[in-house]
Amino acid sequence: MRRKSNPPAKNQKGLEGKRQVLEKKKAVDDIIKAASSQKDPLSAFLPFCHYHKNGLSVYLESGRGDKLLSNLKKYIRKLLKVNMEGPYGSEWPTEEKVKSKEMVAPEARYIFVYEDPNDGNQMSSFAEREKSLSNKGAIVGFLHYRFIVEEELPVLYVYELQLEIRVQGKGLGKFLMELIEHIAQKNRMGAVMLTVQKKNLLAMDFYMSKLGYIISAISPSRVHPLTGMEMKYEILCKAFDHEAKSAFEESQ
Numbered sequence: 001m002r003r004k005s006n007p008p009a010k011n012q013k014g015l016e017g018k019r020q021v022l023e024k025k026k027a028v029d030d031i032i033k034a035a036s037s038q039k040d041p042l043s044a045f046l047p048f049c050h051y052h053k054n055g056l057s058v059y060l061e062s063g064r065g066d067k068l069l070s071n072l073k074k075y076i077r078k079l080l081k082v083n084m085e086g087p088y089g090s091e092w093p094t095e096e097k098v099k100s101k102e103m104v105a106p107e108a109r110y111i112f113v114y115e116d117p118n119d120g121n122q123m124s125s126f127a128e129r130e131k132s133l134s135n136k137g138a139i140v141g142f143l144h145y146r147f148i149v150e151e152e153l154p155v156l157y158v159y160e161l162q163l164e165i166r167v168q169g170k171g172l173g174k175f176l177m178e179l180i181e182h183i184a185q186k187n188r189m190g191a192v193m194l195t196v197q198k199k200n201l202l203a204m205d206f207y208m209s210k211l212g213y214i215i216s217a218i219s220p221s222r223v224h225p226l227t228g229m230e231m232k233y234e235i236l237c238k239a240f241d242h243e244a245k246s247a248f249e250e251s252q
Contacts (some may be wrong), residue, residue, distance in 0.1 A: 001071075005010075011169050019028070024152070025152070028149055028152065028153065028154050031047060031109075031148075031154045031188050032149060032154050033133060033189070035147040035154070035156075035187035035189070036107060036109075036147050036204040037100070038187075040062045040063045041062055041183050041187075042060060042061070042111065044186060045179060045182060045183070046228075047176075048060065048178075048182070049144050050116070051113075051171075051172060051175050052116075052155055052171035053170070053175075056150060056167060056170050056172060057115065057116040058113050058114060058115055058116060058137075058167075058172070059113075059114055059137075060111050060112065060113060060114075060138065061106050061112045061114065062109070062110065062111060062112075062180075062249075063109070063110035063112055063113070063142075064106070064108065064110065065102075065103055065104045065105045065106060065107070065108025065109070065110070065144075065174060066104060066105070066106040066108075067105070068104060068110075072112070072139075073103065073104065074104050075139055075142075075145070076142060076144075077096075077099075077100060077103075077162065079141070079142070079162050080099055080160070080162060082098065082143070082163050082165075084099075084162075085202075085219065086196065087197040087200040089198045089199075091232075094100065096230045097116070099160075101178070102144075103144065103160075105146075106238070107142055107146050107147075107148075108193070109144070109145050109146060109147070110143065110144055110145075110147075110158070111140075111142065111143040111176065111179070111180075112139055112142050113139065113140050113141040113142060113163070113167075113172070113176075114136050114137045114138065114139050114140070114145075115137035115138045115139075115140055116137055117136065117137040118132055122159075132222065135239060137195045140163065140164045141162055141163035141164055141167060142160070142162055142166045143158065143160065143162075143173070143176050144158070144160040144161075145157060145158045145159060145161040145180060145183075147157060147187065150191075150193060150195055150218070150248075151158055151218060151248065151249075152245040152247075153190040153193070153247055154187075154188060154189050154190055155184075155189050155190055155191045155242060155244070156180065156183065156184035156189045156192050156193070156195050157179075157190075157193045157194065157211075157237065158192060158193070159186070159194075161177070161194075162175060163233075169252070174204065174206075174210065174211065177192075177207075177211055179183065180192060181238065183197050184240070185240055188223060190239060190240060190241055190243060190244030190247075190248075191237050191238060191239040191240060191244040191248050192205070192213075192237065193216065193235060193236065193237045193248070194213075194234055194235070194237075195233050195234070195235055195236075196233060196234055197218055197232060197233050198232055198233060198234060203227075204234070207236050212238060213236040213237060214236065214238070214249060215234050215235070215236060215249045216234075216235045216236060216237040216249070217248055217249060217250045218235055218247075218248060219234045219235035219249070220233070220235075222236060237249065
């Protein structure tokens with residue numbers, strides 16, 4: 001009987017390559033699943049759960065998009081409108097509908113910021129009418145983020161960082177982003193990413209000048225320099241490892 005010949009080396013390499021791709025995909029999916037399954041990501045960062053600085057006294061709580069109370073949904077929509085209607089301009093009605101769907105998605109994760117009810121210098125604001133529960137201080141902002149796969153790598157994507165005007169400029173936004181970076185690295189994310197409207201000059205300066213984020217290699221203005229410049233947003237990133245830097249920060 002004639003013996004079957006061994007498959008060509010290139011076929012073996014092809015099979016090995018496919019196996020490695022599948023293994024990598026499974027590993028990334030497992031990382032995302034583990035990060036997303038946490039009941040309270042803040043439990044590992046107790047020192048970050050309170051912020052007492054620059055006249056502010058606030059505390060943080062975790063939340064999920066599919067478990068939001070109705071008054072929290074109302075608050076989120078209201079603060080988004082106050083902060084984002086200007087940068088989006090005439091596109092806001094359409095964008096508002098998109099954000100309303102995004103905010104209640106099961107994969108949406110939140111950090112809510114509440115005034116400390118035991119602090120004597122509480123600030124009055126429209127948030128006082130939107131208290132989540134009677135025993136909590138007034139909510140003054142939130143951060144919406146998700147653990148997702150981008151360019152076949154696990155990343156933490158910040159969808160929204162929204163603070164009431166009265167608590168802006170006091171270091172709270174920087175504090176929250178530092179916390180997000182800690183959460184990302186602890187959960188083995190390769191980078192933190194976010195989208196910013198070009199018209200939102202204060203936000204662009206905040207992320208790039210103050211926090212060290214850069215325009216990502218996957219942002220429209222870099223993927224297609226000519227047509228991408230016409231897009232009204234940029235994708236910013238901060239990568240933590242070589243693979244993520246190669247994928248998101250190349251040619252910087």
